[in-house]
Amino acid sequence: MPCPALPEGFDFTDPDLLQHRVPFPEFAQLRQTEPVRWIAQPTGISGFGDSGYWAVTRHADVKYVSTRPELFSSNLNTAVIRFNESISRDQIEVQKLIMLNMDPPEHTRVRQIVQRGFTPRAIRSLEDALRTRAGSIVETALANAAPDGSFDFVTNVAVELPLQAIAELIGVPQDDRTKIFDWSNKMAAYDDPEYAITEEVGAEAAMEIVSYAMNLAAARKECPAKDIVSQLVAAEDEGNLSSDEFGFFVILLAVAGNETTRNAITHGMHAFLTNPDQWELFKRERPETTAEEIVRWATPVVSFQRTATQDTELGGAQIKKGDRVGIFYSSANHDPEVFDRPDTFDITRDPNPHLGFGGGGPHFCLGKSLATLEINLIFNAVADAMPDLRLTGDPRRLRSAWLNGVKELQVSTG
Secondary structure (H helix, E strand, O other): OOOOOOOOOOOOOOHHHHHHOOOHHHHHHHHHHOOEEEEEOOOOOOOOOOOEEEEEOOHHHHHHHHOOOOOEEOOOOOOOOOOOOOOOHHHHHHHHHOHHHOOOOHHHHHHHHHHHHHOHHHHHHHHHHHHHHHHHHHHHHHHOOOOOOEEEHHHHHHOHHHHHHHHHHHOOOHHHHHHHHHHHHHHHOOOOHHHOOOHHHHHHHHHHHHHHHHHHHHHHHHOOOOOHHHHHHOOOOOOOOOHHHHHHHHHHHHHHHHHHHHHHHHHHHHHHHHOHHHHHHHHHHOOOOHHHHHHHHHOOEOEEEEEEOOOEEEOOEEEOOOOEEEEEHHHHOOOOOOOOOOOOOOOOOOOOOOOEOEOOHHHOOOOHHHHHHHHHHHHHHHHHHOOOOEEOOOOEEOOOOOEOOEEEOEEEOO
16 A cells, blocks of 8 residues: 655644644545554654554544454553653553543443433533523623624633533532633643643642542532532442542543533634534524534544554554554544545534544543533524624634644624
8 A cells, every 4th residue: 555645754643733733634645545554753752652653544443443442442551642752651650540541341430430420311400501601601702892892702602611511510619610721721731832831730730620629529428419529429339439530530521521622612613604604504593413513523632542452453554562543533534435525514414423522432422412512502602692703813723732722713793
């Protein structure tokens, strides 16, 4: 199979690359010519003591890796494909306490406990409160806009509902939501010099979340309430989370439930405003398929990784035990073998077997129903209160090795 003509040293996890764009042309090259390709890296640059990873770019292969944890481990090197090169192995090992970085059977045990808070009934119970919050968020953004009607969509709209939903879900007082936002930003933004965040500051922020959550768990054990925290830490006879397990679960919520959903909302707004026919269609018909297409289009997590537990073959490549394997959801979600006109934003797309919530298997996103609810509610609120919203600037992207993040999106109602 011919080798695609990628530039020398090209790396899909280069944060300078993702600060400017998602590399869709390069993904397309690999899907066609070498769907599983070795990407060499300077030894240790990603925080791991190796010289690179395998890039998996086809939809079918990403699903295959995702659904076979016995062959491809989340635990051996965690699911994060690239840390800062200054990170220590001890710091990586601590990450294994987060459910995202566990393998069965430990992952199975923890997931069975935490999924109590994400049942359809639990999510439905939040809907009315979150609808009210979505409306209030948009009205506040309007009230606080500049005299010409301009404002930053990210900080005034996109960040708020995911934060308030997490606070609602686990009983964090709304006044504390800015703390969670600040801590999660510091954990996820260490590659972006604008934030001047070091690995040490990121680790300190993670510990702040753990400490906050452990205190919350201890309070609920002492005095249970009607919230998910009590269900997870104070349950009897059904198994429960220890206080530190709950703390690391809140870290997962802060990143997986906050960073990803707010970026989906931001990319969705940008997609609507650069595809005005779709915005008109949404305002008129509010298709139920909208949220799924926004997540496919945005794919907030560009990639995660797994580590091979044994020698195996995938997509024509011979993968050795211990090799890291990058599963690129952004590429899979634009695979023309699966999606008709994948580069077209189409909110009526159905079926839509995207992998924006993971490729299935044990790590399929636990919060999918909550995320799609939040996306639907916020865009309904925007369409009702800001039907003539327009862009006034290009998105300012986050410098990150694995997040498709936007820091700023200037819009106006004027």
